[in-house]
Amino acid sequence: LTFQGYQQSSVDGSDPWCDQEYDVSEKVTPGVLVIYTGGTIGSRPRDPDPDSPQIVVPWEEFLSHTPEVGRLPFEVDASEEIPPLDSCNVGPSEWSKMAEIIFANYDEYAGFVILHGTDTMVYTASALSFMLRDLAKPVIITGAQRSAMVSTRNDATQNFLTALEIANPAVSRLPVVPEVCIFFGGKLLRGNRAIKIDTSGYEAYETPNIPPLGLAGDRIVINEKIVRPLPDRGRKFSIRTRLDTGVMPIYVSPGIQDTSIAEAQLDTAGLRAAVVLSFGSGNIPTKPEFLEVFRAAREGGVILANVSQCPRGPVEQGIYETSAQLVEAGFVSGNDITIEAAQCKLMVLLGDPDADVEDAELAFQQNLAGEQSTSMFVTKYGKSNGTLDDESPRLRIRGVGVEGRWSPNHVERALVRLHGATITAPPVSDSAREREALKVKKDAPAAPASLETVAFRVFLNLDDSVAQPDLNDPGYAGEFRKWPAASTGLSVFDISSAFRSTVSAGERVSFTIILDTPGATLAWDDADIAVFAKEFDV
Numbered sequence: 001l002t003f004q005g006y007q008q009s010s011v012d013g014s015d016p017w018c019d020q021e022y023d024v025s026e027k028v029t030p031g032v033l034v035i036y037t038g039g040t041i042g043s044r045p046r047d048p049d050p051d052s053p054q055i056v057v058p059w060e061e062f063l064s065h066t067p068e069v070g071r072l073p074f075e076v077d078a079s080e081e082i083p084p085l086d087s088c089n090v091g092p093s094e095w096s097k098m099a100e101i102i103f104a105n106y107d108e109y110a111g112f113v114i115l116h117g118t119d120t121m122v123y124t125a126s127a128l129s130f131m132l133r134d135l136a137k138p139v140i141i142t143g144a145q146r147s148a149m150v151s152t153r154n155d156a157t158q159n160f161l162t163a164l165e166i167a168n169p170a171v172s173r174l175p176v177v178p179e180v181c182i183f184f185g186g187k188l189l190r191g192n193r194a195i196k197i198d199t200s201g202y203e204a205y206e207t208p209n210i211p212p213l214g215l216a217g218d219r220i221v222i223n224e225k226i227v228r229p230l231p232d233r234g235r236k237f238s239i240r241t242r243l244d245t246g247v248m249p250i251y252v253s254p255g256i257q258d259t260s261i262a263e264a265q266l267d268t269a270g271l272r273a274a275v276v277l278s279f280g281s282g283n284i285p286t287k288p289e290f291l292e293v294f295r296a297a298r299e300g301g302v303i304l305a306n307v308s309q310c311p312r313g314p315v316e317q318g319i320y321e322t323s324a325q326l327v328e329a330g331f332v333s334g335n336d337i338t339i340e341a342a343q344c345k346l347m348v349l350l351g352d353p354d355a356d357v358e359d360a361e362l363a364f365q366q367n368l369a370g371e372q373s374t375s376m377f378v379t380k381y382g383k384s385n386g387t388l389d390d391e392s393p394r395l396r397i398r399g400v401g402v403e404g405r406w407s408p409n410h411v412e413r414a415l416v417r418l419h420g421a422t423i424t425a426p427p428v429s430d431s432a433r434e435r436e437a438l439k440v441k442k443d444a445p446a447a448p449a450s451l452e453t454v455a456f457r458v459f460l461n462l463d464d465s466v467a468q469p470d471l472n473d474p475g476y477a478g479e480f481r482k483w484p485a486a487s488t489g490l491s492v493f494d495i496s497s498a499f500r501s502t503v504s505a506g507e508r509v510s511f512t513i514i515l516d517t518p519g520a521t522l523a524w525d526d527a528d529i530a531v532f533a534k535e536f537d538v
């Protein structure tokens, strides 16, 4: 990690403040409100024996071991409304309390610091990022691996003082970071992107899918390019404090498909969503009986969120056969969200009494608070089943307004997806049959049932009166060759470049599929367009 690219050390280009500049007997307001919740940063051994179990202490005792706070030029107040806890015991009711404290004191302070145990810090950060809406002030969560009450050589004091400075950007001459962040071990991290990677090291957190928002060495430097923008003018800060705790992770590991573990978990009373921790880019075993357990759960109203066990990189459903089947079973993808953020996001989305399962699923696939790099917007076409054959090789699916907030240059991919699709090929030609026979002789892997591929062309917004559309049509999205499928499933047509050049968010778009292989057929149950839009350019 270097400080290169993190040039904006202060908003006006001057050196950040240093103690000597300030008369600390006159404290500047607004200051920072500290929400003290305990954790190692607020713990010491219970008995004089240094090896006795650690206990959390009240704020006053903690503060008496951090006298440096008194040398800061601004007011630092504390809320002790949440009793000091080991963070293993912090959960939705404490998160709601934190949100309420911030809401009640929002106008009085420049920013907020939450002192917290390290164990569940990323859950608290993730939950708050979805609970605090239109946040325009910094909320910085920090803690320590070693407290100042235990040892002079500690990380508590540095973490706390730096968090306080970042939380008061006007005094510290830093850019405003209007986000829920974790500051720890010299790094300012987006809270809902962070994972705890070390049980004892001072650099305990990382954000594997985005760079740090800032670094603190001899100076504090903020990478403004990736900090979330301030809320739009006129939007007022608000909070959501209702969470639904019926969300459970299901850890997929080799062999689980031969057990009833997943079925038992999905059968849990009150379960509303499962965060299915998949392999790699979003794959799980495809044994039909195993997939059926999930399909049945989805039919029963349980949201299935596909989130990778792998900390870096996104889930991309539909790239491999193993995950294409998941789309059909009703899984929604979490892109590159962390496991912890997925859990909290679903709790908050399902806590909304007005949101039904479908609303929560659509929102889950979109970036709400910087928690994922790409949003997926699905536009469903009602009554969009169809069949193509020699009789009618061309079908136009009528235009509807495409969902989402995105600009065309942020569209990574756009797909026409046909669900429950079956492709059949014309009878196998003699030469193909001969080639197949040769392969069989050589003990080669079995060739597909037919060696003929089936060709299609797709057009966007094609005028029905154009009898012979060709690649010069502005809506030409490409030619596609597909193998006839042995079974029904998802069939995907990548229409990205035509989509980018012809469609804007909210506009109506129709698509036309033309079957170009005589004797072949394509039939499907329903269709949608999935748009993948990047949140920012890093």
Ligand code: ASP
Binding pocket: 038, 039, 040, 041, 085, 086, 087, 088, 116, 117, 118, 119, 120, 143, 144, 145
């Ligand atoms: N068990 C402690 C907690 O999370 C660990 C820590 O703070 O480092 O509260």
